[in-house]
Structures are given as structure tokens and as C-alpha cells.
Amino acid sequence: MTVKVFQEKDVEAAVPFRVMEDDGTADTRLEPELSSEDLHFLYETMVLNRELDDRLLRMQRQGRIGFYLTGLGEEATHIGSTFALEPTDWVFPAYRELGAALVRGFPLVEFVCQIFGNSGDITKGRQMPNHYASPSLRISSLSSPVGTQLPHAAGCAWAAKIKGEKTVAITYFGEGATSQGDFHVALNFSGVFKLPVIFFCRNNLWAISVPLSRQTASRDIAVKAQAYGIAGVRVDGNDVLAVYQVTREAARRARAGEGATLIEAITCRMGPHSSSDDPRLYREEKDLEEWRQKDPIARFQRYLRWKGIWDEAYEKNLREKIQIRIAEAISKGESFPPPPLESLFEDVYSTVPWHLEEQRLELLALRKEAKH
């Protein structure tokens, strides 16, 4: 009996696309056409992201903020990709892609205020740290439940298509999110309706303590695109130029009406899952050793040096400038008072219905009494 059974081997394993070698040299045929300013901007944004994460995680350790999530070691993934898009393209992040917001110019003070959840936070202190929103930058409102933003990105891209715009939507998520039903339905709708959306999976190998092998038995993440009739691509997630290139191509396809792309960027979550996590309970330091050699910032730095646009003076100056920006943002951001009590009842609906008004008055009365 010859039954044709598909198995993993039927699809040739895809070597992740890369532009830069570990030593910072690059295949010039693969290099993107980016100016020195662009390259510096990319580098500086990565460094800013790293420094900011580092600083805020330390502040959390000091008890000055309640919670924090870093993108340590994954900066190239979201910075390279967001930079490959137009400012009018939509971004639907998970919670680990601060760099994407920094590419868009998200003001540091606003970010810090969100971390503090104070009255300087444009989202009114409603959410945990790292859950910002910015309509003016076309960044969605972040949500904690893993994977829920994927259908939103697909829908947003659909809206662009309906409106006849060339706008693209990108959404970020970890490999853990690929296990959710929302991943499936979002990619499926995108395939059926040929939506201009980019599904950017940061395959950072861990979902809190759970390794990739417990998320899927598929050969890799990119191959899942086949299930939806969309394009799939693997990229070295620690190579910012490679990430830029595959995202540009995905955006080009989207704008040309060729539909959605699933990008799998292979990287590693170098830090704890969040400030609440203790990775020593489930993984060994030595598992990370190899990855430390591949640090995306160090690698990009070597590339810039190879290009002749990096030196120690530049680095020193950059780090200093960034430290000052961060210090200023924190001191300014920290200074805002908490959100006003009555803000608790706003924005549940466009206007406050009677029952919320009643609850508002009740709480305000109580606060008043407490003051006497």
C-alpha cells in the first residue's frame, strides 16, 4: 500500500536568513540600502532599549516600580522590523517590544509615566507596566492575554484593505503564543482574505519556563504558514539587518496585495520572563552561554565598526546621552501624582451611565469623609 503521508521531512529545513556574520562582516549582496544615519538610528535605538530595560528592571528590584518586563537580547527583532515599515503602518505588540515603540519615537517620559501608572500616563494608570498605547504612533493598546492581538492586527489590516489604503499591520508575539487558538484564527483569516498583515514571531525559545519543544512538534514556526496558504520565513533574530530585510519584503508583499507573511525570528530571551520570574528554577546559566556570544547589539556594533561608522568616542558619547535622557525621563515621569480618584469611572463607556455615576459618587463621598 502506498499512502502518501506528509511528514516534516517533506519540507526542506529552512536556514534562517542572515546578513551579518558573527564578526560583523556582511555579504554585501544581502545588505540593505541604509544610510549611516539609518544605521546609527537603529543602533542607538537598540542601545536605548537595552539601557532603559536595564534601568527600569533595577528600579523594580529596588521596589520603586511594581513590575517590569524586558526585551533583553531580542532588541534586533522588533527594532529591525518596525524600522522596515512606514510610520503609518500599524503595530500590535505583545509586551516585550519596547524597541518598536522607541523606533516610532514614543516619548520616554510617557513611557515612564505608564510604568508608574500615574497621572502623566496617557492611558490613565489603567494597566500594568509595559502595557502602553499610542494612537498617534499607530501602536495598539497592549494586552496581557497571550495572542489576543493577532486577530486585531489581521482585522486592522483588513480595514486598510477595505479602505483601499496601502497600510500594513504588524503584530509581535512569542513562540508560546503560537499555541493559542487566536494564532490559528488570525493567520487563517489572513490567508482567506489575503490581508496585508505581518505576523512577527519572536521565537525566543522560552515561554516563561516552558521550552519551545512543549509548544509545538512542528519542524519550526515558519512552516506553520503552510497551514494558512500564507508566506513563511525564518530569520536570524539577532541580526538586525536580516530582520529589516525580511520585514521589508513582507511589507512589500502585503502592499502589493500578495497577502500575509509569518516571520519567525530565532532569538533567545536572555533575561527573566519578567521581574516576577526567577529563571534559575528552570534553566541553566550555561544554556545561555552560546547566546551571549550572539548578542545582537554587540554584533551590530561590530558591523558598524566594519563599515567604519563606529568608534569608542561615538559609543561613549552615545551611552552618556542615553543615560541623561533616561535619568531625565525618570525624574520627570516619577514626579507625577497618581491618577485622580474619579478617573476610575471614566472610559468604561463613552459616557458614564447612571450606575457608574452612583458608584463614583459613593467612592468620592467616602474619600471625603476619610479626609475629615
Added chain:
Amino acid sequence: MTVKVFQEKDVEAAVPFRVMEDDGTADTRLEPELSSEDLHFLYETMVLNRELDDRLLRMQRQGRIGFYLTGLGEEATHIGSTFALEPTDWVFPAYRELGAALVRGFPLVEFVCQIFGNSGDITKGRQMPNHYASPSLRISSLSSPVGTQLPHAAGCAWAAKIKGEKTVAITYFGEGATSQGDFHVALNFSGVFKLPVIFFCRNNLWAISVPLSRQTASRDIAVKAQAYGIAGVRVDGNDVLAVYQVTREAARRARAGEGATLIEAITCRMGPHSSSDDPRLYREEKDLEEWRQKDPIARFQRYLRWKGIWDEAYEKNLREKIQIRIAEAISKGESFPPPPLESLFEDVYSTVPWHLEEQRLELLALRKEAKH
């Protein structure tokens, strides 16, 4: 730039496996080793399924029953596959696989009582027609929400694995169900935990009025197996022997610890979706013409004739016997009274809690008063 983008073409299109030619001849190398009794049983079950569906749909049209769902044209898919399993293997049907229950020897009277929802129904008239259950036959309790049985089948197979049994679970569903999150999570768990489960998709081209092209843009259904690291196979769903063969192979793999298989059986829903449906509103008679030529019963009949184990006398005798069985089952099944009023409150929990007891007494009192 050479970015490796996967696209549909990377996987060679799989020609559905088939054993029988349209004229009833077969490639002897592909034929299963089945006795004449087995072949007759398969044929007779298919005819029984067809006649029963036909009869009950007509009864629905006459207003004698409230609702009915047929498997018209798809008999080979579930009959061939269930027959390939052991009686101790679990079956998790959707709602269109009456034949699977008939293979297992589901008593016709019980089935009819379920259709009537009367006191002869072992499930106490709790569900709509076609939503039976049979623990003794290892058939799950059917549910209407599309796709929800898939994770159950995976979990049941998992239980078998945990217990160290060689039991396999099979679950049936239409191609519409592949769009649900439950499809994704069930196949994903099955891949990760290498579960002995068979996902049997009747790709009958329609989900009520919605054609296959609106369910997925993937090249076919079987290719979706790649996304989960499980086996995928396509089979001619109107070739009962081919269905038998691929299911046997999937069961062998499952029992050997090789994990799950997604079977895509290509067929066509020849009747209305259900007795509530009017297909003239969304598809043309001529769309079905080609499929009528491929009728799985007629084709299998030609095969049996080619094998020399079918003649007109056999057919006539068979049809008569079946008519009698059906008529008897209906007259017997129809004779049961409705379920008793108090049964409304049973089986919500293993015992009746106070609030349900209170509601029970209230209703019984009302009924009593009404009688006076």
C-alpha cells in the same frame, strides 16, 4: 536578497489515495485484506445508513420529527474508517457520522428514540436529534458546537497513553471545523505529546453555505499536519476501501507510538446541511452532478460485483431486510412516551442540590395543579 519564503508550492500536491476505480475495478496491490463477510458488512452498513437517513429526513419533512441531519454521499468516510479500528477504540463524532455508530452496532431503536427525544432515549431526550451518546460502544456524547470534540479525542487518547493501553481515539469533523481554535489546539497537543489520535476530516466542500475556499487558503487540509509535526494524508472519501486503508495505517502508527494523523477525506455533502437548510439558496444542482457519478455506494457495489460477491438478488434481499429493520425500529421507537417531567432536573450534577430540588418541586406542583 535571497530570503527563503515558504509557499504552497513547496509541498508537492498530494493526490488523494484511492483503491477502487470508478468502474469498480481495483489495483490488487492496494486492496485491503478483507473477507467477503467484511466487505458485505461494509456495504450493508453503508446502505443501512443511506436508507435510514433517507427515511428519517422524509419523516422530518412530514413533521413527524423536529430535525434531522444526513450523511448523504459521505457514508464511505466514516464507515470505512470506524471499521478500520478496534471496538475498544474511542469515537468522537461530529453530527454527520451515523454510519460510525452503525458499524459499532448502535441499536436502531435507541437511535430512533434519540431522534424523538423520548423516554426510550438512553440520553433522556436531552439533546437535538443526531446527538446521541454511547459509552458501551465507546462513542462520545455528541455536541453541536463545531470542533469542540477534537480536544476531547486528543485528551482521551492521552488517557489511553497514560494508562499504557493501546487504545486509539478517532474524531470526525468537517472542513469547516478546521477554522476553529479547537482544531488548532487539539492537533498541537497531539503533536507535542505524540498522542494516539486520528483526526478525520470529512472535507465535504461545504460548511452550510460556505465553500471550502472561505475556510482556508492552504493548498489542502492534509498539509495542515505540518504545522503540528504530525502525519497528514489525503484520501478519496468516496472510496470506502481507501478510507479503510489510510485509517488502518493511522491506527497502526498511533498504536506503535508514532503519534497522530490528520486524514483529509475528500467528498461532497450531497444533501442539505440539515433539515433546516435549503441549499438552492447557495449552490447549483449542477455543482453536484459530477459528484453524483462518484456515489460511494454505487462505486462500492461495482467493486463487489467485480469481486463476484454482489448480484441483484443479494441487493433486493438486502434492501428488503433493511426496510423491515427500519420500519420496526421506527414503530418501536415512536411508541415511547416523552421523558418524565422530573428527569429535567437529573444529571446536572451527580446528585440534585437544594436549589434544583426546589425548582423540581415547584414544577411538579404546577403540573399537578394543571391536571386538576
Added chain:
Amino acid sequence: MAEMNLIGALNNAIRLEMRRNPSTVVMGEDIAKLGGVFRVTTGLLDEFGPERVIDTPLSEGGIIGTAIGLALYGVRPIVEIQFSDFIYPGYDQIVNELAKYRYRSGGQYSCPLVIRTPSGGGIKGGHYHSQSPESYFIHTPGLKVVMPSDPYDAKGLFLSSVRDADPVIFFEPKRIYRAAKGDVPEEDYTIPLGEAKVRRAGDQVTLLTYGAMVVESLEAAEQANQQGIEVEVVDLRTLLPLDIEAVLSSVKKTGRAVIVHEAPKTCGFGAELSALIMEKAFPYLEAPVTRVTGFDTPFPYALEHDYLPSPARILKGIDYVMHY
């Protein structure tokens, strides 16, 4: 004016809105070519084309999840969930995303859209074509919840819902889809959300109800009237925000209230109504507020008419509060 049933009135309302607002799309399973399993969207595909009248894959999570994205970027989705029993695969998207989007973004974003879905029993649909899940949504801050009981209201409430700044879950009592008939103006009109309607005036007992149970309640009121009891029937129409004034003014007048709904009793909307009346009209009560509801069992098939509140059961409730 034309006589329409609920289906016709809704079809007419959707059509008017799609003509008025080119940003609206209708999406769901079987809604385009088939016109919906209850035919509410019949003819829309022909008039507005496949870009605006969209048959989707079979996935409620995908429908609601993408609708949120559509709404975020200025498209106004009119979503059909084929039966409200099938809304749960999209439940996370509704309660964690749709309902919270405005709040969590500090009012910067909103997702105005309508989810239309037939609900309730009475059509021999068993567990999965009969549920009344309104309480789940009323308990979820950020959503508005509407359920009309006649064609005129259905149209006016739908047009308000589809123009509302907030997401609305719009339940359609499928049992009276065809049975409820009435004169409906062909032109555009709206009925504000949050306003109840007194369907029958009376000063001895208040019946608080909505959807298909309005019909049963009116029947019970009629029978009570034969016994000399004057029952006021208040059709809530919008469940959230509730028309608390209408509820209280009736109950304060009658001093007696019976709540009627199909959903299971425990933690159903009747519990909320009873608690509110307790809190706001306690001194006026001549008798405890009483609930006549579906039982706390899954919705049954064979015995559905014993499960559903009937005029007889409602009368018992009336009788109880009258003779307390």
C-alpha cells in the same frame, strides 16, 4: 409604514445603515450568499457586494477578534454570531479585549461594533440553539446589552446600537423572529438605548421582562386581568444600561414585582433586578420580588416547554406576590 416581522425589521435596519454609512460591513457565517440561517441578512450581498457583506471562516473567535481590529481602524462591523450558544469561542475576545479596550487605553481607543446574535429557546433547539447568555455580558463592564421584543423596537434599537460609541451585544429573540409582527416605518428612526417601555399598564403587580418573554408576560397579564389583577408589563429592551427609573417607578407604584427571563435563575439578570429593587425600593415592597426563570439546568430538548417560563408559571409568580 409596512407590516414587518422581527427579521424584516432587522433586515431593513441593517440595509438603511449600510446605505447611510459606507464604513459598515456585515460579517459572519452564512450571512452573505445564504442571507443568514434566519435570513436576517437576505439581499444584502446583492446590494452591497462581497467586500461589505462577508461570509467568514467558521470561527467565532476569528470573527470577533478581527472585528475588533476592523473597528479600531474605523470600519464599523455588524457581526452576526449564528446562535448565541456559539459565541463562547469568541468570549475571551469579548470580555478581555472588546469590553476593556477603551478603558485600558485611557479612552484613546474605542471599538464600536455590534454583535447581533439570536438567543433564547422555544424552537426545539436543545442545549446549543437555545441558550440565553445575557447575564455573562451584563456582568462585563464595557459592554452594552440590548434585547428587543418587537419589530418596531428592533429596528430603532438596532440603529441606535450600530451608531453607538460603545460595543453592543444585540440579542435577537429567535423564538419570535417570525411571530412578532407590527407596523414599522420604512425610514430611519432610532430608539435610545437605556429606555424601557411599558407594554401594558397596571397598578398591582410589575412584570419586568425582555425579549420573547414579553409575549408570555403579556399573556399572563391578560389572564391575571381576568382574575381582576392589574399587571404592568415593563419591557426592559436595554439590559445595560438599565432604565432604572422605569423599573423603580413601576415597582414603587405596584409594590410587587415579578421578574421573568429564560436564562437560568442563579446569577441571571433577574438576580440583579431583584437586588436593585431591594436596594432602591425596599420600603415600597408589599411582597418579596419573585423570579420566574429558566431552571438551573442546561437547556433541554424534549422538555423545553416545561423549562421555559410559561404564562402559567408567571401567573403563579403573580399570585404569590399578590397573596404574600
Added chain:
Amino acid sequence: MAEMNLIGALNNAIRLEMRRNPSTVVMGEDIAKLGGVFRVTTGLLDEFGPERVIDTPLSEGGIIGTAIGLALYGVRPIVEIQFSDFIYPGYDQIVNELAKYRYRSGGQYSCPLVIRTPSGGGIKGGHYHSQSPESYFIHTPGLKVVMPSDPYDAKGLFLSSVRDADPVIFFEPKRIYRAAKGDVPEEDYTIPLGEAKVRRAGDQVTLLTYGAMVVESLEAAEQANQQGIEVEVVDLRTLLPLDIEAVLSSVKKTGRAVIVHEAPKTCGFGAELSALIMEKAFPYLEAPVTRVTGFDTPFPYALEHDYLPSPARILKGIDYVMHY
């Protein structure tokens, strides 16, 4: 006897049951190697191995859906949903499948399993690490719903739940996971489902509450006591089936009831309790039953302590019913 906190008591209970019943498995996200984000399952992997202590893919729908299949075929899953805020992707499996399996099969099948999940606020978790969704499940016939408030109860109620013939949603008040401490016997014992516990006796006002709000309620009762008001605090422990006798006997004694829970007010469990008291103890009431609950907003981050019922707010409620 050993002093344990809630986490320790639950860990101990799960361990005992896994030793006793080889059919039990523990499954969920991060529960094996990490021992759960709150460490409730710490050490189980070492003792029982990866076949019985299972880190699953990140999918609540998959976890709950496969757990149903496991239960159908005789394995007893102890499911952890990492936060109850994340239970909704499995909501359809819970309300349409798990809750109805026994009923729809005419009692031929059952799916006994426990879903353990931390719930409630107070840990600065914002919208998605603070919700109290118990009302959704209480409104769903076929489920039992439990929420302990101290280590002793947690162990005894868990052991009853995991041996119950029906599916149980077992909410763990994460706010007091570590704060609630007490003596807990090392050996096996059970506390029957459906029995409330009077945490503090009093004859002037009844506080009905559960979970972390028991602590706030006791604090409020203490303060009321200073003002000369004797408050009885009833910890419901099992929300469904409710210990109606305990509720009624207390309320009939005091004539005044205040209900305290974290979940939003509208259609929360407080509504049901209020309605039940109305229905069953109306003539005993000296004042309307009052609710002190979370507000009808999504759970906030910065202002969570203003959102949550506090002793001050509970005292206001007590004051209100005392001076009605």
C-alpha cells in the same frame, strides 16, 4: 499539625491526592519545572514525574479541552489556569462541554476534574491578573464553584473537590496566598462542599463573603465591634451549591445583611445572594440587603485599592443597614 500558608496547604493537598489516587495528573502552564508561577505545584514533578505533572503548551482551550477527554476516560486532571483572567480561551469548553457533558448524555458520562485558578485583586496585577470571574461560572449549571479563604479550608475543600463526581472550579484568592497562615494537619481530611463557616459570630448584622474579602470583612467587623455593633461574618466557602441554611439562619437572626465581594457589582454573586435573601427571608429584614463590591469597571491598576472593597467601605455598608 504544621503552620502553612495557602500555597503550602494546597501543595500538601495535591501531593496527598496524587499519592492516594494514581489516576490524578496535574497539568497547566509552568506547573512542572517551575512549580507554578505562585509555586503551588512545587516539587510535584520530582515526586511524580513528567507523565503526571505536565507542562502544557500555552493554550487554555487546549488544556481544558484535553482535560475533558482525559476525565472521560478515567484520568483525573487537576488543571491549573495560571490566572483566572486567562480562563476565557477555554470558556467554550467549560460552559458548553464540561458543564453539560453529564446532562446531555443522560447521566451516562461525566467529566470529574478540578480547575484550580488564582483569582482576585490586590497584587497590583491590573486588568489581567486580578479579575474575579466566579459569577460567570455560578450562572453555568453543571459546575460547582469553590473559594477558600484560609489554609485549613483550602486543603479540606480541595480534597473534596478533587474527589467530587462533578467538575469544580476552584478559585484561589491569590492576594492571601502567602498572607493567610494557619495550622493544617499533615494528614488527609475533607471539608464537604456546600457548607459555609461562621468566621465570627454576631447578632446585629450578617456579612456574607468569601475568598480574600473574608479578611477585609473580619477587619471591618472588628472595627464595627469597637462601635458596639456585633457583626457575624459568614465565609461561604462553596459558592455553588450554596449553603443556603447558613445564610438564612444568620440573616434571620440579624435581620441585616451586607454582601462583600471583589467582582463587579452588576450581576455579580452578590445579586444572587441578595435576591435569595429577599425571596426566603423577606419578613425578617430590618433593612435592605446591601452590596459592597468591586465597581462596574474593568479592574484598574493604579487605583486598585480604591476599587477593592476595603474595611472602610464595608463599614459604610454596615452603617447603612444599621441605621436604615
